[in-house]
Amino acid sequence: MLRTPKILTACALAVFATGAAQAQIMDTPASHAVIMDHETGTILYSKNGSEPMIPASMTKMMTAFLVFELIERGEISLTDKFTVSEDAWRRGGFPSGTSTMGLAPGDTPTVEELLHGVIIMSGNDACIVLAQGISGSEEAFARRMTALAHELGMNSANFVNTTGLEGVGHVVSAEDLAKMAKLTIDKYPQYYDWYDMPDYTWREYTQANRNPILSIEGVDGLKTGHLEVSGYGLTASAVRDGVRRTIVINGLDSMAERGREGERMMRMAFQSYDLKVITPESVELPAVKVWLGQQQTVPVSLADKMTIAGHKAALEKAKTEIVLDSALQAPVKSGDTIGTLVVTIEGQSPIEAPIVAEANVKKLGFFGRAVEGLSQLIAGSDG
Incomplete structure (x- = not known):
């Protein structure tokens, strides 16, 4: 009987670790944190990143994004005007004691002015006025926010209001906030510029x-958040030397700590983390043994490109192996998926990519199979 180890061979391949929280390399006082590479959407670092959390005013990124979507669909325009209700004033204006645009009952700001109030001033009144003017109530608009988030793949999201003020079941993960930032930047660059404005009147x-x-190099957005129950949070994005990275942090104890940790995490995002795209042409994998084939081995390659990303310090610990579910037996056709290239590092989830045969291998004839079987029998006896 052929005895083939499932892990066939190690490959010489320089890689970086990726995926789960890398506490042995870096940690943060934030209860939830994510670093994302913008171009690929790859999560470079995650601490409880997929866990639903209370986002506070970082919710307003989704509020604004839905308005952008409705403008694009032609349901509303930037010049439309909405009247400020007494309800919006009481719950989100100066009487509320929360962050406000400073609207008064009866004011008729335009959608564009309200968006500035949401994005730059973090105005709860502006959010409520938009929701009531578009959907009739804040609750109805929040349901549209949740539906759109799910449609876009942000399945952790459940919005019960537009402001991020405390509400039962109002949650979204740090990873999904990073996705929200990416969608905003990629789809609506004309509006994303507003996140960089220093103030608004x-x-x-x-x-x-x-x-x-x-004020830090390359930072051009996005949004802060704070509630007593959630702590201080920040979603921020920056570009340096043509590379964009986005961070999300939440659960910090003070504004000062949020500022310090935001700066540190952004610095780490560029200096300590990296991303490597491995293409089939850029790596040579060892040939795989074929049982009962006219050739003893078959050359293999990656089926497609493979993205490896994470902390640079993980480079020395990373290992790569070719894994077969069972012994490879002829006949083999060029292009057949025959196994998996697995990249592992201690404490991390493995990164896997399929490998394919690069040549045809015909099956041995009857005499050849008999000789091969006898060889295997003798080898087994020696063991």
Whole structure:
């Protein structure tokens, strides 16, 4: 009987680790944290990143995104005007004691002005006015936010309001907030520029942008959040030397800690993390043994490109192996998927990619199979 180990061979391939939280390499006081490579959407670092959390005002990224979508669909326009209700004023204006655009009952701001109030001033009143003007109620608009989030693959999201103020079951994961940032940047660059504005004035009331790291190299968005129950959070994105990275942090104890940790995480995102795309042409894999074939081995290659990303310190610990579910037996056709290339590092989830045969291998004739079987029998006896 042929005895073939499932893990066939190790491959010489320089890679970086990816995926789950790499506490042995880096940690953060944030309860939830994510670093994402923007171009590929790859999560470079995650601490409880897929766990639903209370996003506070980072919710407003989704509020604004839905409005962008409705503008694109022609349901509303930037010049449409909505009247500020007393309800919106009481729950989101100055009487609420929360972040506000400074609207008053009876004001008729345009959609564009309200979006500035949401994005730059973090105005709860602006969110409610948009929701009531578009959907009739904040609850109805929040349901549309959740439906759109799920449609876009952000399945952790459940929005019960537009503001991020505390609400039962109002949650979204850090990874999905990073996806939200990517969607905003990629689909609506004309509106994304507003996230970089240093301040905004509605009538006599001026509010500075709350993002504490806007002055750091390359940072051009996005949104802060804070509730007593959630702690201080930040979603931020930056571009350096043509590379964009996005961070999400939440659960910090103070504004000062949010600023320090936001700056540190953004620095780490560029200096300590990397991404490598391995193409079939860029790596030579060892040939795989074929049982009962006219050739003893078959050359193999990656079926498609493979993205490996994570902390640079993981490079020395990374291992690559070709894994077969069972012994490879002739006949083999060029292009057949015959196994998996697995990249592993201690404490991480493995990264896998299929490998394919690069040549045809015909099956031995009857005499050849008999000789091969006898050889295997003798080899087994020696063992």
